[in-house]
Amino acid sequence: MSGPVVEITGLTRLFGKETVLDLxxxxxxxxRIHVLVxxxxxxxxxxxxxxxxxxxxxxxxxxxxxxxxxxxxRSERLAVQRRMTMCFQKPYLFNASVYRNIEYGLLSxxxxxxxxxxxxxxxxxxxxxxxxxxxxxxxxxxxxxxxxSLARALVLDPELVLLDEPIANVDxxxxxxxxxxxxxxxxxxxxxxxxxxxLDQAYRLSAGVTRLDRGHLAPPALxxxxxGEVVQRDGTTVMLVGDTEIEVITSKPGFARATVNPxxxxxxxxxxxxxxxxxxxxxxxxxxxxxxLVAVTVDIGIELVVHITGSSLRQMEITIGSKVHLTFKAxxxxxx
Amino acid sequence: xxxxDFIADSVTTAFGLIFGGAPGVxxxxxxxxxxxVTAAFLCTVxxxxxxxxxxxxxxxxxxxxxxxxxxLMALPTVxxxxxxxxxxxxxxxxxxxxxxxxxxxxxxxxVILGLPIIIALTNTAISAxxxxxxxxxxxxxxxRLRVSLTMLWEGRFGLLAAIAAxxxxxxxxxxxxxxxxGNIAAHTRNITTALALETSKGEFSVAMALGIVLxxxxxxxxxxxxxxxxxxxxxx
Numbered sequence: 001m002s003g004p005v006v007e008i009t010g011l012t013r014l015f016g017k018e019t020v021l022d023l024x025x026x027x028x029x030x031x032r033i034h035v036l037v038x039x040x041x042x043x044x045x046x047x048x049x050x051x052x053x054x055x056x057x058x059x060x061x062x063x064x065x066x067x068x069x070x071x072x073x074r075s076e077r078l079a080v081q082r083r084m085t086m087c088f089q090k091p092y093l094f095n096a097s098v099y100r101n102i103e104y105g106l107l108s109x110x111x112x113x114x115x116x117x118x119x120x121x122x123x124x125x126x127x128x129x130x131x132x133x134x135x136x137x138x139x140x141x142x143x144x145x146x147x148x149s150l151a152r153a154l155v156l157d158p159e160l161v162l163l164d165e166p167i168a169n170v171d172x173x174x175x176x177x178x179x180x181x182x183x184x185x186x187x188x189x190x191x192x193x194x195x196x197x198x199l200d201q202a203y204r205l206s207a208g209v210t211r212l213d214r215g216h217l218a219p220p221a222l223x224x225x226x227x228g229e230v231v232q233r234d235g236t237t238v239m240l241v242g243d244t245e246i247e248v249i250t251s252k253p254g255f256a257r258a259t260v261n262p263x264x265x266x267x268x269x270x271x272x273x274x275x276x277x278x279x280x281x282x283x284x285x286x287x288x289x290x291x292x293l294v295a296v297t298v299d300i301g302i303e304l305v306v307h308i309t310g311s312s313l314r315q316m317e318i319t320i321g322s323k324v325h326l327t328f329k330a331x332x333x334x335x336x
Numbered sequence: 337x338x339x340x341d342f343i344a345d346s347v348t349t350a351f352g353l354i355f356g357g358a359p360g361v362x363x364x365x366x367x368x369x370x371x372x373v374t375a376a377f378l379c380t381v382x383x384x385x386x387x388x389x390x391x392x393x394x395x396x397x398x399x400x401x402x403x404x405x406x407x408l409m410a411l412p413t414v415x416x417x418x419x420x421x422x423x424x425x426x427x428x429x430x431x432x433x434x435x436x437x438x439x440x441x442x443x444x445x446x447v448i449l450g451l452p453i454i455i456a457l458t459n460t461a462i463s464a465x466x467x468x469x470x471x472x473x474x475x476x477x478x479x480r481l482r483v484s485l486t487m488l489w490e491g492r493f494g495l496l497a498a499i500a501a502x503x504x505x506x507x508x509x510x511x512x513x514x515x516x517x518g519n520i521a522a523h524t525r526n527i528t529t530a531l532a533l534e535t536s537k538g539e540f541s542v543a544m545a546l547g548i549v550l551x552x553x554x555x556x557x558x559x560x561x562x563x564x565x566x567x568x569x570x571x572x
Contacts, residue, residue, distance in 0.1 A: 052475050104478075162475075
């Protein structure tokens, strides 16, 4: 389906007198990976639990697949539950074999034994669990449990997947495996909402990052988010963002997301002679005050935001339309 | 007779009673098992769903009910016996059913005795479960019945302990068996009433031997339950 899979309007959640979630409006589009990012107590898990039907909002409405949840009968709600699933930060695995755990959700969906077996095998292979199939799930490590939990969700082929800190306990070796599995879910059309406190992981998974701060929607986590191909060119590593080439430092070729810290970009009227590898000429297209600084948006083929002080702005007599040069080092670019 | 001689004599007598084929002992064991196993089964069928409901529901007076159930776990058996006696004696409401001094009456009494125990212990076992059992089942698309069955399955060790505790209380009780069964030989005489009779006759060795027989039977049933628990136990 196109359009939002999840739409939230005027939603609040109170625990006692404390408001832990207050979201005027928020929606998650179908067939994309969305990331909720925020620290402890930011309301990520509470929001996922409300979407999953495990918690009720104190006020406001939640629409899933285009229908308000509050108006649904029990059987309608169960039908919606079976179109989605959730993986928890500390997953609970039933006191049974890994196979039985992964098969659990399929048993509610009236599939044939052959289809169940096929799906379990596919899920097991995707998350490298083949050697653990007959083990009792309670004997697994935290990272293995996390992977079983993800496999249990994958095999359901859900339209909406809610993942709460899916990589929190996974070791370095299997992190890539889990991130690829999440990417595969998105690639086959599932809508995925991932909650994480790790900004780098958030941007590795998606450009669609929503930041929560103490239960409220917060400004975007990053300025200058870049998406492009990392390639080797003449002995240097560059990221191709549209027609703009930005020199970066990374060992991973292929599609990547990156950011340039607006505070370390040098803005000048003339090109600088320096060791910095990235130097661009562009035109100022927006000026905005933010937190005592001025955010200058410059079009260099892509839009980059530069933070300068108000006095610098006045001294340099920069206005909208001014021609400027931007200079920054390859090390100023963080590739996720 | 010294204490050690008394115990040795009792153990020898017990083995003689068990393996010697004494018909009175076999009959008492049979009555004890029939009545207690039936009553424990009925307690399980009725009490486990009720205990589960208490654990997962949130209603006004829930804490009061749990306190009441915990209190009723210490219910004196003679009080239950007297209570049921009042309902099944010939002149009473259920008199025409002719239940007095039958095994059925003993079963009814034991069910009343065992229900608070199994309800309270089931509530404890299910309440102690990780909240995520329910949440996980729901997010994997389980309906209400399957969520409940999953919770019971995950709490199965606690439930088996609840059943074992209830059975232990039932097979060892004497007040209900005496008042509602009447201690009729080969009919309602079970191990505990036979033991009480032998004690009153001054046959202490035989009484002690019957006590050992009772413990052996209880041990056998608990071994069976332990075997069931062990089959599903996790050994990391």
